Structures are given as structure tokens and as C-alpha cells.
Amino acid sequence: MDLRQLRTFEAVARTGSFTAAAAELAYTQSAVSQHVAALEASVGRRLLTRRPVALTEAGVRLASHARHVLLRLDVARTELAAQAPAPDRLTVAVTPTGFTGPVADLLARLSGTAVIRLLPLPAADCLRQLAAGDAEAAVLDGITTANQPIAAAEPGVLARHLVAEQPLRVLLPAGHPLAGSAGLDLASLRDARWVDAPLLRCDPAAVPGHPPVPTSGRLRYEGDDVAGLVRLVAHQLGLALLPEGLLVDHPGVAAVPLRSPAVVHRVELVHLPGRADAVRPLVAALHG
Amino acid sequence: MDLRQLRTFEAVARTGSFTAAAAELAYTQSAVSQHVAALEASVGRRLLTRRPVALTEAGVRLASHARHVLLRLDVARTELAAQAPAPDRLTVAVTPTGFTGPVADLLARLSGTAVIRLLPLPAADCLRQLAAGDAEAAVLDGITTANQPIAAAEPGVLARHLVAEQPLRVLLPAGHPLAGSAGLDLASLRDARWVDAPLLRCDPAAVPGHPPVPTSGRLRYEGDDVAGLVRLVAHQLGLALLPEGLLVDHPGVAAVPLRSPAVVHRVELVHLPGRADAVRPLVAALHG
DNA sequence: TCGCGTTACGAGGGTCGTAAAAATT
DNA sequence: AATTTTTACGACCCTCGTAACGCGA
Numbered sequence: 001m002d003l004r005q006l007r008t009f010e011a012v013a014r015t016g017s018f019t020a021a022a023a024e025l026a027y028t029q030s031a032v033s034q035h036v037a038a039l040e041a042s043v044g045r046r047l048l049t050r051r052p053v054a055l056t057e058a059g060v061r062l063a064s065h066a067r068h069v070l071l072r073l074d075v076a077r078t079e080l081a082a083q084a085p086a087p088d089r090l091t092v093a094v095t096p097t098g099f100t101g102p103v104a105d106l107l108a109r110l111s112g113t114a115v116i117r118l119l120p121l122p123a124a125d126c127l128r129q130l131a132a133g134d135a136e137a138a139v140l141d142g143i144t145t146a147n148q149p150i151a152a153a154e155p156g157v158l159a160r161h162l163v164a165e166q167p168l169r170v171l172l173p174a175g176h177p178l179a180g181s182a183g184l185d186l187a188s189l190r191d192a193r194w195v196d197a198p199l200l201r202c203d204p205a206a207v208p209g210h211p212p213v214p215t216s217g218r219l220r221y222e223g224d225d226v227a228g229l230v231r232l233v234a235h236q237l238g239l240a241l242l243p244e245g246l247l248v249d250h251p252g253v254a255a256v257p258l259r260s261p262a263v264v265h266r267v268e269l270v271h272l273p274g275r276a277d278a279v280r281p282l283v284a285a286l287h288g
Numbered sequence: 289m290d291l292r293q294l295r296t297f298e299a300v301a302r303t304g305s306f307t308a309a310a311a312e313l314a315y316t317q318s319a320v321s322q323h324v325a326a327l328e329a330s331v332g333r334r335l336l337t338r339r340p341v342a343l344t345e346a347g348v349r350l351a352s353h354a355r356h357v358l359l360r361l362d363v364a365r366t367e368l369a370a371q372a373p374a375p376d377r378l379t380v381a382v383t384p385t386g387f388t389g390p391v392a393d394l395l396a397r398l399s400g401t402a403v404i405r406l407l408p409l410p411a412a413d414c415l416r417q418l419a420a421g422d423a424e425a426a427v428l429d430g431i432t433t434a435n436q437p438i439a440a441a442e443p444g445v446l447a448r449h450l451v452a453e454q455p456l457r458v459l460l461p462a463g464h465p466l467a468g469s470a471g472l473d474l475a476s477l478r479d480a481r482w483v484d485a486p487l488l489r490c491d492p493a494a495v496p497g498h499p500p501v502p503t504s505g506r507l508r509y510e511g512d513d514v515a516g517l518v519r520l521v522a523h524q525l526g527l528a529l530l531p532e533g534l535l536v537d538h539p540g541v542a543a544v545p546l547r548s549p550a551v552v553h554r555v556e557l558v559h560l561p562g563r564a565d566a567v568r569p570l571v572a573a574l575h576g
Numbered sequence: 577t578c579g580c581g582t583t584a585c586g587a588g589g590g591t592c593g594t595a596a597a598a599a600t601t
Numbered sequence: 602a603a604t605t606t607t608t609a610c611g612a613c614c615c616t617c618g619t620a621a622c623g624c625g626a
Contacts, residue, residue: 001361003291004591018606031592033607038591043368050606051600058368061562065364068442069357073289076353080331080346154356154442274349292616306581319617321582326616338581339625 001042003073006066008035009047013063016053068154074131075157079274081133089115090282091135093126096224097200098141098267100245102164106269109285120224122199127153130271136278137271139163143206143241144266152270159276161286163267166243168202169255171233176254183259186210195238199224202241207263289330291361294354296323297335301351304341356442362419363445367562369421378570379405379423381414384512385488386429386555388533390452394557397573408512410487415441418559424566425559427451431494431529434552447564449574451555454531456490457543459521464542471547474498483526487512490529495551 011021012032022032040047047059055063094103099120107116119126119135123142129135142150149160170189172179178188186204194204196218204210219237221229226246233240234252243265247255269286271279299309300320310320328335335347343351382391387408395404407414407423411430417423430438437448458477460467466476474492482492484506492498507525509517514534521528522540531553535543557574559567 001291001365003289019604028593029606030594030608034592037607043365045368053606061367062364064444065360065367068444069360072353072357076350077289077331079349079353080333151444154444156352156356156439156442307579316618317581318583318619322617325582341581 001039003070005035005039005042007070008032009039010063010066010070012036012048012053013055013059013066018053071127071131071153072157074128075272078131078133079272083275083278089117090137090278091117091119091129092137092139092282093119093121093129093135094139095123095126095141095201096120097202097226097243097246097265098139100141100164100166100243100267102245103139103267106163106282106285109288110281113281113285122224123152123201130158133272136275137269137282139267140270141265141267142201143168143208143263145208145262146264148208148266150266150268152268157272158270159273161269161283163269163286164245165264165266166245168258168263168265169242169244169247170258171230171240171242172254172256173233173236174252174254175236176239179254179256181256183257185260186258187260189239193218193238195219195221195229195232195240197221197223197229197240200226200229200242202243202265204241207241207261210261289327291358293323293327293330295358296320297327297347298351298354298358300324300336300341301343301347301354306341359415359419359441360445362416363560366419366421367560371563371566377403377405378425378566379407379417380425380427380570381407381409381417381423382427383411383414383429383489384408385490385514385531385534385553386427388429388452388454388531388555390533391427391555394451394570394574397576398569401569401573410512411440411489418446424563425557425570427555427557429553429555430489431456431496431551432554433496433550436496436554438554438556440556440558445560446558447561449557449571451557451574452533453552453554454533456546456551456553457530457532457535458546459518459528459530460542460544461521461524462540462542463524464527467542467544469544471545473548474546475548477527481506481526483507483509483517483520483528485509485511485517485528488514488517488530490531490553492529495529495549498549 008021008025008027011024012018015021015024018032019029022029036048043062045058046056047062048055110116119129121129123140126138126140130138140150140152142152144150146165149155152158170184178184186207196203199222219232221232226242227248229240230248230250230253232238234250241258269282296309296313296315299312300306303309303312306320307317310317324336331350333346334344335350336343398404407417409417411428414426414428418426428438428440430440432438434453437443440446458472466472474495484491487510507520509520514530515536517528518536518538518541520526522538529546530543557570
């Protein structure tokens with residue numbers, strides 16, 4: 001198993017294309033093909049189907065390991081890089097749904113102290129920025145049981161600080177039979193059709209301890225604005241889950257508190273342990 | 289950063305010798321030297337001092353990342369290897385202090401069902417056996433706050449099952465001024481001299497949230513039997529921490545309950561998620 | 577002097593790009 | 602036919618072992 005092959009494989013898996021991966025890594029298509037072939041030979045299994053390019057079962061497993069390994073190695077490189085003497089300019093990568101009121105408060109409390117560059121990105125890219133040293137901190141969010149860290153990366157790789165936890169609401173079209181409930185169990189919605197919004201990180205499939213949501217027939221919303229998601233619910237294209245702090249009123253949409261399982265939407269400020277000094281003002285503003 | 293170089297570096301860091309690492313990896317000394325030199329050049333930092341061979345600060349950080357990365361890659365390889373149709377022979381690696389009463393109970397409940405090979409090893413080697421596929425399960429132990437998993441490897445790499453949790457006792461020589469206490473705070477023993485027993489995994493430095501214990505002047509006991517440790521305490525060579533289930537009576541030694549911080553000794557049964565079927569009888573016996 | 581790590585150098589192997597072929601839509 | 606992946610092949614580079622060297626005990 002070779003790291004360059006692994007990196008190439010991860011890029012192919014992520015982009016779904018040999019050609020795109022080649023462009024991203026500045027290789028030729030040919031080299032990408034050879035990398036994947038060599039990797040498959042070395043593990044003795046097909047990792048990808050071709051036309052269309054998709055991960056096999058073995059490929060899914062290896063891709064997961066590869067992401068963790070490559071991220072950690074990026075972190076290692078960044079930690080070992082001769083750290084510049086803490087620029088007074090701080091880059092913070094934020095997920096779209098992580099950027100809630102408490103984060104704005106935090107930044108407001110800091111204004112004047114340092115120049116902050118705010119960089120909204122999907123969660124995976126936030127992590128990559130952090131690992132590559134292109135951002136000093138990130139604001140990540142996810143659904144967890146209360147007081148549990150979100151499953152971002154392996155513990156030990158990142159230092160974490162709690163920013164906020166909020167209860168969740170289930171968004172239903174007003175005409176839905178359960179729209180009038182005072183509270184809902186996710187279990188009672190087992191067969192419901194959910195909108196799949198990967199950028200918004202509020203997927204019921206991400207709820208700890210919840211059975212996988214069927215993927216067939218789901219509408220996939222690749223946008224990152226909450227209003228768009230709400231609009232889809234209003235038009236009865238599926239249900240959605242949202243933290244209370246991100247709710248927007250919309251006619252024809254009911255937001256019923258999620259009663260069970262007992263989970264919350266959690267926002268965390270994370271950074272590399274070795275870069276604690278650069279992030280100190282942020283952390284101080286958070287705790288102060 | 290190259291994986292072979294990383295593997296070589298880890299071996300040098302672990303063995304403390306270029307020559308030993310070369311022997312272990314079937315390289316020449318020369319190749320090991322070149323690997324380390326290339327790695328140091330690529331990260332731009334010295335990772336090891338020579339004569340004596342020891343990790344620099346940067347080396348410590350990289351070695352930690354390297355261990356995680358290499359372990360995960362071993363796990364990936366094992367998971368992808370064409371799994372043999374579950375032999376009716378199960379290898380279980382156990383740490384010396386993990387092998388307590390409840391584990392013996394577990395094995396007793398299983399006797400007759402399958403042939404079990406029990407393999408006592410230091411914790412790091414247990415993990416290696418598991419990752420390499422040479423053991424189907426491992427019994428690991430460590431000190432944690434109650435209901436928290438022990439810090440063995442990254443979550444997601446291993447599937448875990450709670451076997452037992454036990455309170456801890458502080459072992460003091462009978463003449464010690466605190467030997468008569470009903471309960472002790474670790475904070476009140478900040479300046480005490482502890483016996484360093486790496487194989488017994490009950491080091492106060494391993495207690496979550498506890499400040500590092502000074503390493504100077506500590507006696508290091510490299511054995512793995514509890515009786516030996518107790519004997520050292522009796523002879524006033526230092527204090528020790530032990531779970532109640534492992535206590536042995538010894539004249540001149542008092543075992544005072546640890547009152548604070550609120551931590552326990554926890555034993556877990558772990559295995560690779562992809563190998564759940566092979567371990568099923570064990571897990572069933574555990575829960576049944 | 578002995579043990580251990582480093583450096584010089586060359587053979588061998590591996591990797592990537594070019595280019596042509598094959599396969600799928 | 603166009604697009605995408607695979608294969609063939611060769612130049613280049615990199616890696617490892619041999620062997621000589623440096624350095625400290």
C-alpha cells in the first residue's frame with residue numbers, strides 16, 4: 001500500500017472520475033489508472049466499478065480508512081512545519097449550519113482584536129483546510145447525544161471547544177398528519193421520505209443510534225441555505241431536521257420538536273493541538 | 289512522506305536503535321539511516337537524536353501520528369483480506385491487567401463452544417495482533433472516567449464491548465502518613481513518588497485530567513505481575529494504583545480507595561468491525 | 577578497537593508520461 | 602463518434618545494498 005496510490009484512490013472515490021482525480025492531483029489519467037490498478041492488485045480486491053465509477057463494498061471500507069490516514073498525515077505535516085510567528089490574521093473555516101448565532105456572537109466579541117477571515121465550506125473541506133494549515137480554526141457542527149463530541153475526526157487529532165448545543169425540530173408540510181404534534185419520535189417517522197441535504201449536516205441518518213435511512217427516491221438538495229431546504233419541505237418533497245437556531249418561518253411548514261432520541265445539534269470550535277497559541281484569542285473569547 | 293520511511297521511523301523510535309529496527313524490518317542499517325534522513329529532510333526537522341537514539345519533540349509528535357496511521361493501515365489490510373470462513377479457533381490477545389475475574393468468567397462460559405487461544409501481551413502488541421489479523425479479539429484495559437471508552441485506538445477502527453469497570457485503590461507502604469485514610473485524592477499525592485509500571489497500565493499519569501507525573505527518580509518496573517508491584521510498594525520504592533479486582537494482600541501495604549478524581553479501571557473486549565462474525569460467540573457470552 | 581550511525585555509489589526496480597487501443601454511452 | 606479507461610513502452614528517478622568512512626565509548 002502506497003500513500004500516493006491511496007491519495008489517488010481517495011480523489012477518484014470523492015470525485016467519481018479518473019479524469020477529475022488526475023486533474024486535481026496533476027497526474028495524467030494514465031497514472032491514475034495505474035495507481036488504482038496497483039492498489040487493487042495489492043489488496044487483492046476490486047475497489048471501484050468503472051462506467052460508472054463507484055466504490056465497491058471493499059472500496060467503501062478502504063476509502064474511509066484512507067480519508068482518516070491522509071487527514072492525519074496532513075495534520076502531522078502541518079504540526080511539524082516551522083510555525084510562523086502567529087500572524088495577527090486568523091482564518092476560520094465554518095460549515096454552513098455551524099455558523100449560527102453563538103458563532104456570530106463569538107466573532108463580535110473578538111472584533112478589533114484580530115483580523116479574522118471567515119471561510120464557509122462543507123465540513124470535509126473545513127477539515128482539509130485545518131489539516132493543511134490553511135485555516136487556524138474551524139467551526140464544525142453535527143448531531144450528537146448531549147455532551148458528546150461530534151464525530152468529526154479522530155480524537156487526539158483535533159482540540160475541541162463547545163460553542164453551542166441546541167434542540168432539533170422536525171420540519172413537516174403543514175398538511176402532514178403529524179404536523180400538529182407537540183413532539184415527535186424519529187422512530188415513528190421510520191418510513192418517511194426525507195430530503196437529503198449533505199451540506200446541511202442534519203440528516204436523520206446522522207443521528208446516533210438511528211437505523212440507516214433508505215436512499216432510494218430521496219430528493220438530494222446540494223445547496224447550503226436553510227431557506228431552500230424549508231421551501232422543499234413546504235412543497236412536500238420530503239421532511240427535514242433542523243436545529244432551532246436555524247429555523248426560518250415559512251408558510252405551510254410546521255417545525256415540531258424532536259422528542260426522541262435525545263439528541264442535539266452541537267457546534268464546536270476545533271483546531272490543531274499544536275496551534276493552540278494562534279487560536280488563543282478565539283478560545284479566550286469563547287470562554288470569557 | 290513515505291509509508292516505508294514512516295514505518296522505519298516508528299520502529300527506530302520504538303526500539304531505540306537503528307540496528308534493531310533494521311533487523312526487525314529486514315533492511316540494512318544503511319537503509320534505515322537513509323529512511324530517517326529522508327524523513328527528516330522532508331519534514332524539515334530533526335526527529336531523532338543519535339547516540340543515544342531518542343525522539344526529539346517533533347519526533348514524539350510524528351511518532352504518535354505514525355503509530356495511528358500504521359495501525360489503521362494494518363486494520364484496513366486485514367479487513368480487506370479475503371476472510372477465511374471463520375475458523376472454530378479463536379485467538380484472544382489480553383493485557384496482563386485486563387485479564388481479571390470477569391474475563392475468566394467470560395471464557396468459562398464459552399468453554400466447549402470453541403477452542404480459544406489466550407495470548408497475554410502488552411497493550412500495544414495486543415493492538416498489533418488485532419490489526420494484523422493474528423488475533424480475532426483483544427481484551428484491553430485502562431483508566432477512564434466511568435462509562436467512557438478507554439483510549440486504545442481511534443473510535444471507528446475498533447468495535448468495543450464493556451467487560452467490567454472497577455474502582456481503583458492507591459497502594460501505600462503501611463508506614464506512610466496517609467496509609468490510614470478512608471479515601472484519597474490524587475491531587476493530595478501530587479508530589480509523591482510513583483512506581484512506573486508501563487505493562488500494568490495503572491499509571492497515575494494515565495488518569496484523565498491529571499497533570500503529568502515527574503519522570504525523574506521513578507523506579508521503572510518492567511514486569512507484568514501485580515505481586516511484584518505490590519512488593520515494591522512494601523519496600524517503600526514508590527506508590528502504585530491498582531483496580532480492586534487485582535489487589536493482593538501483602539504485609540506492610542495499605543490499599544486506600546481512590547476518591548478523586550472519579551475514575552475507574554475499565555476492561556473492554558475489542559475486535560475489528562469487519563470481523564464481527566468471528567467474534568460473535570464471545571460477544572454473545574459476554575451479554576448473555 | 578569495537579559498535580553504531582553516515583555517506584558514496586551503482587545496479588535494479590518502480591513510476592509517470594506519451595501514445596495507441598479498447599470499451600462504454 | 603465522443604468520452605473515458607486501459608495497456609504498452611521507454612526514460613527517468615529513486616531506493617536499497619555494498620562498502621568505505623566517521624565518530625564516540
